[in-house]
Amino acid sequence: MINMNLLGMFSLFKLELKRQLTYPFHFFIWATLWPIFIIINYFLWQSVYAFSGQTVIRGMTFESLIAYFIAAMVIGFATEANFDSWIATRIRSGKLLTQISLPMSFMHYLFSYWISKKVINVIIYSIPVFALAYLFVGFNIFKTNALLLLFSIVVAGLLTFSFTMLFAMTAFWFKDIKGMRYLRIGLTTFLSGAILPLNFFPESFQRFSNYLPFQYMRYIPAKVMTGEINSFSAFMFAQIFWAVAMFLLAAYIWKYAYRQFTGAGA
């Protein structure tokens, strides 16, 4: 965090916002697709609950499950980091040299680039998803501690950012990281609780999961959003621990990874 070029970072953030808005079409597509995933889950679980004849499955009512899906999705808009292929392509083609010849550390560059994406995603995609939330379960079901939620999202964002960065950096050695990328997406999607809340998994797995970083990316902040976690608990400390550890590890490895760069073809 030393040598932070804040003015430059903010300017880059604005430039990236502008760039993303030059191609607005895909925003419309995703603004339609995200609500569809919620709708599918809604009807799927409605029939599961009806078929089982129970009102509570694994400690969750149908409404609280839908609220969880919505919360997890919105947390995803705010924290997801999928820039590993962006970095890998640039390493392989040598195009990365235009980024690393700037008076700004690459981590800061990437951070500004990523934040601009997150801001746009949250603004554009949250609107239709929250509209559905209002329609399906109402807003009263979210007993959110707003300050805690903000905190948890920021920490989850840092954790997710650093985790993706660790995978992205393997491109300095492997050049092509499609396999690594699928591994990362697989791990984070299933183990973070993005598809299904972790309390639907076997109990032994849940206990094990407490010692892994993944649930702090999605499951814990989503529970903060639904209000199941509403005070600064041990989960928050664990979340901070993972975020800081992952960030320091990424920053440390970057120093060595970067030396592998050859800037080919320029």
Add this chain to the structure above:
Amino acid sequence: MQENIISVANLSRKFKTHKRTETTKAAIRALFKRDIIEHWALKDVSFNIKKGEIVGLIGPNGAGKSTCIKIMCGILYPTAGDVNIMGYVPHKDRVKYVKNIGVLFGHKTSLWWDLPANDTFYFFRDLYDVDKKKFEKKKNLMVKLLNVEQVIYKPVRDLSLGERMKCSVILAMLHDPKLVFLDEPTIGMDIIAKDTLRKFIKAVNEKYNTTFIITTHDMGDIEKLCKRVLIINHGKIVYDGLLAALKKNYIKTKQIKIQFDEKTTGVRLPRGCNVLHRSKFEIDFEVPIDKHKIDKVIIDLLDRYSVADITISEPDIDEIIGAIYKSK
């Protein structure tokens, strides 16, 4: 005497690559065992560059020019040797150091592809923390000089290569760098654009005493801009000196072409001359300049024959450089 702005001592850089094989069978074998090839892109390179110089860094493809530039920009770590530029060690103090330099990689644009170049200019203003008034003044001046008033408002993806290069040059120099690295700045430019850019570089150099390091394959750039050239081949410096001296050292012959007024046969030439072409009204030959003085040869011929026209020429810089590339 100006002080050194760049000093490079015993610089070496090694690259490792995996040996790629031709057959599928070998490719499968390579999954388990890969042969690594080591290759020295730079070997024991030393030179100094003084403030205010325009130096041409030239060499054949794969000679090590780009590696050398990338190390001087702080992008690559050297394997061995010392680099000191304006008191910085580029790869160690990269972020602080690059605030003082301008860089242009001809093949990789720093401009945002989907946005007008003007937007990137403003990003660079903030990135390099340039004073707003100074920035406007400098931008307007350069935009006018390079004749891109309209161009900078079009998305970069819609520009021609030459237009893009001009915008990239502006981008590299907006923050008044004391040292500028230009890696093939004239690719894709037409004759007029090249000339404009060269004049522009010359003017900036004279006005602000800015140092330029230029790599190029266009000898026109070198002749018009650089007093001094560094020639790199196979990772080593094979020539470091004035362009004029290079010409003097490497030009061994001059070519003389004479047209006669009347049918002339059996022309007698001084010893050691090499006839390239001969007809009834014309003779074309090379004179070794270490053996004969050109003026004497001509006077002698004028005395003896009825001459209509004489042309004297010397090998151009392309040929000389080509000979050096091949020889080492």
